[in-house]
Structure formats: structure tokens, C-alpha cells
Amino acid sequence: MTAPSTAAFRICPTTGRTIHLQAERLVKANAVVAVVALLVGAIAALLLVLTRWQAVHLLPAVWYYRLLGVHGMNMLIFFIIYFEMAVLWFAATVLLNARPAAPKLGWFNFGLMVMGTLLVQWAQWSGRADVLFTSYPPLKAHPLFYLGIIFFAVGALLVVCQFFATLVIAKREQTYRGSMPLVVYGAMTAAIIAVITLVHGALVYIPTFLWSVGLIASVDPQLYRMLWWGLGHSSQQINVAAMVAIWYMLGGLTVGSVVLNEKVSRSAFVLYILFISMASAHHLLVDPGFGSAWKIVNTSYFMYLAVLASMVHGFTVPAGMELGMRLRGFTDGLFGWLRRAPWGDPGFSSLVLSIVVFGFVGGITGVTIGTEQINIIAHNTMRIPGHFHSTVVSGTALAFMGTTYYLLPLIFRRKVAFWKLARLQPYLFAGGLLLLVMGMTFAGSFGVPRRHWDISFSQAPFDVQFSPAVDLFLAMMGIGGIIAVTGALSFILIAVKSVFFGEPVTEFARGQAIAGIPQGLTTPPTHAADVDAVNEALHAPARGIAGATPGTLVLVGVFLLAFMLYYFTNWKLLSFLWKIG
Amino acid sequence: MLTKVHTGLDPVPGIWWRPAHKAEKVWVAIAFGWCLVLFAMMPLWHYRGGQNPSGVRRRVEPKAFYARTVAFTNQYKVGEDQGIPIVQPPPGADVYLVGLTFQWYPILKLERGKEYMLHLSSLDVNHGFSLFPLSINFQVVPGYDYGLRVTPTASGDFRIICNEFCGIGHHTMVGRVIVVDATGQPVADNANARVGSGGAR
Numbered sequence: 001m002t003a004p005s006t007a008a009f010r011i012c013p014t015t016g017r018t019i020h021l022q023a024e025r026l027v028k029a030n031a032v033v034a035v036v037a038l039l040v041g042a043i044a045a046l047l048l049v050l051t052r053w054q055a056v057h058l059l060p061a062v063w064y065y066r067l068l069g070v071h072g073m074n075m076l077i078f079f080i081i082y083f084e085m086a087v088l089w090f091a092a093t094v095l096l097n098a099r100p101a102a103p104k105l106g107w108f109n110f111g112l113m114v115m116g117t118l119l120v121q122w123a124q125w126s127g128r129a130d131v132l133f134t135s136y137p138p139l140k141a142h143p144l145f146y147l148g149i150i151f152f153a154v155g156a157l158l159v160v161c162q163f164f165a166t167l168v169i170a171k172r173e174q175t176y177r178g179s180m181p182l183v184v185y186g187a188m189t190a191a192i193i194a195v196i197t198l199v200h201g202a203l204v205y206i207p208t209f210l211w212s213v214g215l216i217a218s219v220d221p222q223l224y225r226m227l228w229w230g231l232g233h234s235s236q237q238i239n240v241a242a243m244v245a246i247w248y249m250l251g252g253l254t255v256g257s258v259v260l261n262e263k264v265s266r267s268a269f270v271l272y273i274l275f276i277s278m279a280s281a282h283h284l285l286v287d288p289g290f291g292s293a294w295k296i297v298n299t300s301y302f303m304y305l306a307v308l309a310s311m312v313h314g315f316t317v318p319a320g321m322e323l324g325m326r327l328r329g330f331t332d333g334l335f336g337w338l339r340r341a342p343w344g345d346p347g348f349s350s351l352v353l354s355i356v357v358f359g360f361v362g363g364i365t366g367v368t369i370g371t372e373q374i375n376i377i378a379h380n381t382m383r384i385p386g387h388f389h390s391t392v393v394s395g396t397a398l399a400f401m402g403t404t405y406y407l408l409p410l411i412f413r414r415k416v417a418f419w420k421l422a423r424l425q426p427y428l429f430a431g432g433l434l435l436l437v438m439g440m441t442f443a444g445s446f447g448v449p450r451r452h453w454d455i456s457f458s459q460a461p462f463d464v465q466f467s468p469a470v471d472l473f474l475a476m477m478g479i480g481g482i483i484a485v486t487g488a489l490s491f492i493l494i495a496v497k498s499v500f501f502g503e504p505v506t507e508f509a510r511g512q513a514i515a516g517i518p519q520g521l522t523t524p525p526t527h528a529a530d531v532d533a534v535n536e537a538l539h540a541p542a543r544g545i546a547g548a549t550p551g552t553l554v555l556v557g558v559f560l561l562a563f564m565l566y567y568f569t570n571w572k573l574l575s576f577l578w579k580i581g
Numbered sequence: 582m583l584t585k586v587h588t589g590l591d592p593v594p595g596i597w598w599r600p601a602h603k604a605e606k607v608w609v610a611i612a613f614g615w616c617l618v619l620f621a622m623m624p625l626w627h628y629r630g631g632q633n634p635s636g637v638r639r640r641v642e643p644k645a646f647y648a649r650t651v652a653f654t655n656q657y658k659v660g661e662d663q664g665i666p667i668v669q670p671p672p673g674a675d676v677y678l679v680g681l682t683f684q685w686y687p688i689l690k691l692e693r694g695k696e697y698m699l700h701l702s703s704l705d706v707n708h709g710f711s712l713f714p715l716s717i718n719f720q721v722v723p724g725y726d727y728g729l730r731v732t733p734t735a736s737g738d739f740r741i742i743c744n745e746f747c748g749i750g751h752h753t754m755v756g757r758v759i760v761v762d763a764t765g766q767p768v769a770d771n772a773n774a775r776v777g778s779g780g781a782r
Contacts, residue, residue, distance in 0.1 A: 371619070377718065577715055
């Protein structure tokens, strides 16, 4: 194999990495389209939240359901997956100093995905696909809606293959020594789960497309639900793996996080690959098509081994941050490392808020409502969107936003515009989402249904009167939603201004703050030369079990207690119901 | 013993399969123990708990299920409300409830403390059975008969909300279940049908 010509690369002045220009353009294109999808989804989000806030009740019924589908597709599929494509290109080329495999094919795939996106948008906005995001048959949409999704999925699947090919190239051309970095390993995990997910997508959408054009008489509604969730939930596990990889990356960039133990972190990623796809069975816990044994085995992913993986990362990521800070001399007390962390760096604040909301809110509620019997009091209530807005939005999307603040100077070579707003943005977004999620979760606990235009039931034959507390929770959701959308629009404003009208990043002196460049780049969190000796000392057996990371042990202890409390409270609430069996 | 200090962005030279520190081992052990508890609770609740989604499940032709529901309705009909029949089957009976856009058919009148076999299915698309205000939720899938043994433990005038999107009229789909005690209270009369203030009862 011939060595690539150096003209195809540039050397990053900030990090010293070799960056392939074609790969850089692919990262840019995918990131830009991701932000456009985010904009469409965010506008829909604002209108939806102002409709579900019963006191405002903005949209007419048809447009509520239509925009609900638009919001789901743009956020959960387009924004997230375009951004993940950018992450895959970034991880395989920039982080490994490698050239991309077949960049021209990369552009073809990108075009295929964009074409699919446009078909889906057309079908949804023109009212030809009022079937919501899940499109459960026998509800039927226009054939081009399904075809658009197939184009998009095929394009994404081919990019994932190119990611694997790029890994092979990097290894063969020896662009790095030893084993690939943990962050790339995490991205590879996401890519493997993506293959599983997209194959489910093909299994479910190809027959559905054939059914919509009349070549197949019917699609079994239960089988569809099972296969669809093999796509629908598993795609969220791509997000989880990508998000955790980003946690490790942002930790390293912002506070010099170290990897405590490669074996533990990598094994946890392997657990994701092996078990997390079974999580899609969570959506079928109160379905008629499956028996209890099937439900228990699958939803526990064989004894919750994927939950175990998340709990492991939930320890190793903050512990890596703590150890990284301690090794740089921030050793005071249990939480001195947290107090003295760069809270004004939007990369860091995004990272911490992403971990906290994902773990404490998303993780705990998800495992609880995904329990076979507890699902009876949660299925299709607002507790479900309450759960996934805390995982995929304030978890994954926020982590992606934090990454963008670093990608802007590193890849786009622009300063982050509206720097003061950017420093505030993660708090605004996460704070709004926390309110939204709490409002949804509590309203859902009163039985308020998800995906429902009018819970005053003004056109229904029988009256249904929810507790006045529900009005309060829906107002909470409404206000939180407005704040969160403001946060998302701020992010879009910052990203668009930076990319298209931003001030170019030039050579800069290290060690002093520069508006528009995150602290992790102006003052890189480097470790002293004797860091290995300090590390040995921190790990001395005399320091006991708490060892080098006592603060994190306290934090995960609090987490476990909160988990137990919420989990058993739900069993207690369940026991008050009618006898069912 | 320890790997050289490095971040997740650095390639790892040499062998990284090294023993973990005690703190990580302890946390992994605790987390795994908790996962086993999470797992054990589900089978345990099947033995000791009163609320399980197991049921008796079989495939059924949507039209056949609808015909069975109509026959059941005619057999036990005791009244009518909003044009929908009120049906009072004897305790222990097979009870049929069908979801169709945008209606739950028929209205059920059950007796507190008695067990019934409640069959749920749909004539057309997916629907969501959600008993208000208790928040008991089941997926209703066309072509599948979900038979659940239910014993109402409180009397009252309940509603069935549809909580699976079933079309543009989805939000108008509300049904009714009346649970009476041995003296026949409350009476099945929609004139003062109020379901309290919702929430936990």
C-alpha cells in the first residue's frame, strides 16, 4: 500500500494531529446537516410543548400529531445519526491520524442519506405520513416515507462499513502505536450496535414499504412492533455508546481525565455490544404477543448486564476526571477536584450535566419503568417521554453540544461565537430539560397519556378529570420546554454564526484565556513529568478501598441509594392496583 | 503494575489487560449485586405479587373477536349510555372489550372483589388500554387476544383512556368501567358520573 500524499493532510496547530482534508469535509457536512435537523426538531418541540401545556393548547389536533412525527424523526433519527456519522469520521481519522477509506463513497452515502431525509420531510410535512415516529401498521403512510427511511438507513450503514475499513487502514498503515484509544473503541462499539440496529431497520421497513405499495397483503402488527423496536430502541443504544465515548473524550480534553483501567472500561463496552440490543423488548412488556419468560429474559438483558456496563462507566468516567484533577495537583478534600474544575468551559459543563442527568434521571427511571410489572403503571404514559428526554436529550444531545464547542476551533478552525452565551448554554439547556422531564414524569405518574392532543377530553363521550396537580406538572413541563428550546436555539445560533461567519482561529499563546476558545485548548490540562510516580502513590494500598478516587465513591453511593429508593417506591405503588395476572 | 497515565484519546502501548484497583472491583461487585436484585424482583413478583402482565394470550381474527364481543354484549346487556351498551357479566365470566377508532366497546359493569377474565383486542389499529385514574396500562394489538385475570379491589366509576396513537381522533377515545359493590353502589348512571379528582385513590 502506498503512503498517502501529504497534501491530503494538514497538521492541526493546536493539537499537532494530522487531519485528512476529505475526512474533515465529511465531518463538517454531517455536522451542518445535523444542526439543520436540530433546528427543525426544536421548532416543532416548542409548538408541541405549548400544545401539551393544556392551559395554552396552541396547535390544532392534526398539526399536533403531524409535528410530533416531524419532531421524532428530526431529533431521534436525523440530528442524532448525522452527528454520529460526524463522530465516526472524526474518531477514525482525526483521532487515529489516518486517511478515510473511500472518501468519494462517503460523499455518495451522505447524498443518499440527504435524499432519504428530504423524502421523509416531504411526506411528513405534506400530511402523507400522519403515523407518528413509530408508524405502527395497520396505520399506513405514503410509500416514499418508508423508502426515504430505507435510503437514509442504507447510507448510514455504508458509512459504518467505511468506519470499519478506516480502522483497518489505520492499523495497517501504522498511524498509531499499540491499541486504539478508548474513545475510538467506544465509537467502534457504537458502530457495531449501529449495524445490528440498521439491519433491524431493513427487516422492518422493507416489508412495510412493500405493503404500502400493495405487494404484500399485510404486516403483522405485533411482529412489526418487535422488529421496529429492534431499530427504535437499539438506535438509542448507539447514542449511549457514542455518548459514553464522548464522555471519555471531553474528560480528557477539559480536565485531563485519565483512564483508570482499560480492561474495566473496554469490558463494559463489550457488555453493551452483547446485551443492549435486547433492551428493545422493554417496549413490549404489556404486549399480548409475548410470554413472561421471554419478557424477563430479554428486558433484564440476561441479568441487567448492560445496566451493569452503564453503572461501570458511571463510575469510571467521573473517577477518571477526579484522578486526572488530583494528578494535576487539585488534591484538597473529597470534592476539591470538582470545586476547582473549569465550570465556565462549555465542554466541561456539558459533560458533567450530561452524566448527572443521564445517570440520575434517565438511568434510574429507565430501569424502573422497564421492569416487567412496573411497566403496567408506566406504559404509554408521559413517564416514557419523561425518561427518554433525560437520556437522549440532556444525555446524548448535550454531550454532542459540548463536543461541538471543541470541534468548532479544532475542525472548523473558527472561534466559538457569542462566547458568553456559549458558556451559559449547557446550563440553560440542561436546566430546562430537567424541569421538562420532571413535569412529564410526575404528570405521567397520574396516568396522563403520551402522544395525546387533549387531556381535557372536551370531545370525548365521557368526562375525565385529572387531578389539579397535573396542571401544575404540565405547566412545569411547558416552562421547562421553553427554556430547553431556548437553549437548543442558542446552540444553533452559536454553531451557525461560528461556522459561517466566525472569526478564524490563528496561532495563540497557551496559558491565557481567549474568548471563543474553550479552556481545554487555551490551557491544555497536561500532567507533570513525574505523573506516573504520583499515580503510584495515590494508588498505594495504605490509602484503602477509597484509593485514588474517594469523591467518586461517595457520589456513586448517593446514586445507588437514589436508585433503590425510586425502584422500590414504584413496586409499592404497583401493589395498590387491582389484582391482575 | 499500573498502566502509564493516559487519557482516553491516547493509543495504549503494550498490554492493557491489567488488574483493576480495589475501588473499581468493589463498585463493580456492588453494581452486579444490585443488578441481580433487579433481576430477581421480576420472577419473585410472579410468585408473590398481585400484578403481572402474563395473562392468557392467543392470536385471533379481528373480525371474529369483534363478533364475539357483540355476542357477549347482547348476552349481558343491562343498559346504555351515550349509545354504548352497559354490560354486566356474572363474576368469573369471560369479559370482552374491543378497541376501534375511536371507541371502547362496550361499557363494563363489574363487581368489586370478584375475578373476571378480561379479553382485550382491537378491530383495526393498535390502541392503548389505560384505566383511569389507576393508571393500569396494556397494549391492545389487532390480531391478538390479551386475556387478563382482573379483580377490581375498589368500587367506582372508571374511565378507559386510549394511550396509543390510533389516528387523528385518538384523543376522543374514552371508555367506561363501573365497579359496584355487593349493594350495587355506585349506580350505573352517567348523570353524576365523576371520577373524583384523579391521581391516587
